[in-house]
Amino acid sequence: MNEFIRFEIITRDRLGITVEILEKIYDRKINLISMEVFFEKVCVKIEEIDNEEKELLKSELYQIKDVLSISEIELLYHERDEKRLLEVIDSLVSNNEEEAFKDIIGSSIQIENVKKMTTIVAKNNSTVLLRGDSGTGKELFARAIHNLSERKNKRFVTINCAAIPENLLESELFGYEKGSFTGAMQSGREGLFKEADAGTLFLDEIGELPMYLQAKLLRVIQEGSIRKIGSNKEEYIDVRIISATNKKLEEMIENKAFREDLYYRLNVIPMYIPKLSERLEDIPSLVQFFIAKFNKKLKKNVKGVELEFINALMQYYWPGNVRELQNVIERAMNLCEGDILTKRELIIEFGNKNNVNIDVPISNKVNEQLPLKELMEQCEKEIIRRTLSSNKSCRKTAKLLGVSHTTIINKVKKYDIKL
Numbered sequence: 001m002n003e004f005i006r007f008e009i010i011t012r013d014r015l016g017i018t019v020e021i022l023e024k025i026y027d028r029k030i031n032l033i034s035m036e037v038f039f040e041k042v043c044v045k046i047e048e049i050d051n052e053e054k055e056l057l058k059s060e061l062y063q064i065k066d067v068l069s070i071s072e073i074e075l076l077y078h079e080r081d082e083k084r085l086l087e088v089i090d091s092l093v094s095n096n097e098e099e100a101f102k103d104i105i106g107s108s109i110q111i112e113n114v115k116k117m118t119t120i121v122a123k124n125n126s127t128v129l130l131r132g133d134s135g136t137g138k139e140l141f142a143r144a145i146h147n148l149s150e151r152k153n154k155r156f157v158t159i160n161c162a163a164i165p166e167n168l169l170e171s172e173l174f175g176y177e178k179g180s181f182t183g184a185m186q187s188g189r190e191g192l193f194k195e196a197d198a199g200t201l202f203l204d205e206i207g208e209l210p211m212y213l214q215a216k217l218l219r220v221i222q223e224g225s226i227r228k229i230g231s232n233k234e235e236y237i238d239v240r241i242i243s244a245t246n247k248k249l250e251e252m253i254e255n256k257a258f259r260e261d262l263y264y265r266l267n268v269i270p271m272y273i274p275k276l277s278e279r280l281e282d283i284p285s286l287v288q289f290f291i292a293k294f295n296k297k298l299k300k301n302v303k304g305v306e307l308e309f310i311n312a313l314m315q316y317y318w319p320g321n322v323r324e325l326q327n328v329i330e331r332a333m334n335l336c337e338g339d340i341l342t343k344r345e346l347i348i349e350f351g352n353k354n355n356v357n358i359d360v361p362i363s364n365k366v367n368e369q370l371p372l373k374e375l376m377e378q379c380e381k382e383i384i385r386r387t388l389s390s391n392k393s394c395r396k397t398a399k400l401l402g403v404s405h406t407t408i409i410n411k412v413k414k415y416d417i418k419l
Helices: 017-027 051-062 077-100 109-121 138-147 166-174 211-223 249-254 260-266 280-298 307-315 321-335 372-391 394-401 405-415
Strands: 004-011 032-038 041-047 067-072 128-131 156-160 200-204 240-245 269-272
Touching (some): 051 067, 109 269, 138 156, 138 240, 166 211, 280 307
16 A cells, blocks of 8 residues: 555635645645645545655645645544555464465575465465475375465365275275274274365375375365265265375376376375485575474473484485484484584595585684585585586586476576686
8 A cells, every 4th residue: 555645624615626736745745645625624534645745745735725724634543544554464374384385494485486486375275286305294285275274274284195905095085983893993983084174184105195095085176065884875075185105106197006086186286395315405594493492392392403413414315314413413312422513523424426526625623613504505506516627517517416407507697606
């Protein structure tokens, strides 16, 4: 909403004075937002102008015969309330996003793009299929979608399709009537679909769902209703389904291990969660986050890390992604006896999947403690420079380091690396 000024102009009742007031405003090329004409009073609302322009306009208005006084008045109550309401809404939207993404750490282009996508898809009820390797944080994004949606005050129910025995999975999802099978509770049981009614159901590892349950899931999506085991009654539900997998569902379809019609129903909005190796620049932020987390859990007081520690993390290819990094930091903090993590506490299986031979020089001050961002930039710049010098190609460098071609180009510009 644009800022504005309101003038109350007291006049003698005279036909035509309103036209003269309008002419003075237009002569000064000031935008008139609204005008109200009363008996012996005219109120005008104009766009925000500086003090000099305001005084000139008032001087012009005073030259009109029968203008008795001009005063600047406060915003009307409803105008103040509207402006304040807009500010509150903006603040709430910002706070909601901050809260929804509080456990999703990183500011790389890749992760920021996924956050933007999350914010957009949260506004509707279409099914979402989260793709990405194990440990990339697919459930965190599923929760963020729920928490940014209109369903945020309802339940977010999650089930790992690979963690529950096949013979129990159907009853977990759909529930059962009393006495439906041996061992069934006498009172019967509501399934997870019913628990998630009006909310969101997150089906993790959807690729592990047995074929006969895939058919039932397809029917739930198409009809919007479920049927408990042992019941002939259809119960209508309103559930948003978000699913996730690290499997290649397209290959499973070819091998008749996943239904093609279900795939298209689940894959209305596909989202890819990047691997940690595709966003190495987020490692220092993640390390800082995990240090704070495990300081509380382990009652430690770790304040920072050595350059060598970060350097070693930046060279690893992270097959287990963020989950593996979390385990590495927890292990190191358990072993740490001081307040700085050093390479001595770092226990990790170093491999070099892409045969990149990088030895980043470390400061002479082995125990030098720098801000994590500065540590990351020093290591990252040297890694990119060394890889570029041996490959002479941004595309090859991007492929070797497991990031996009655009990321390498942006980093070359940022660090002013000479090609």
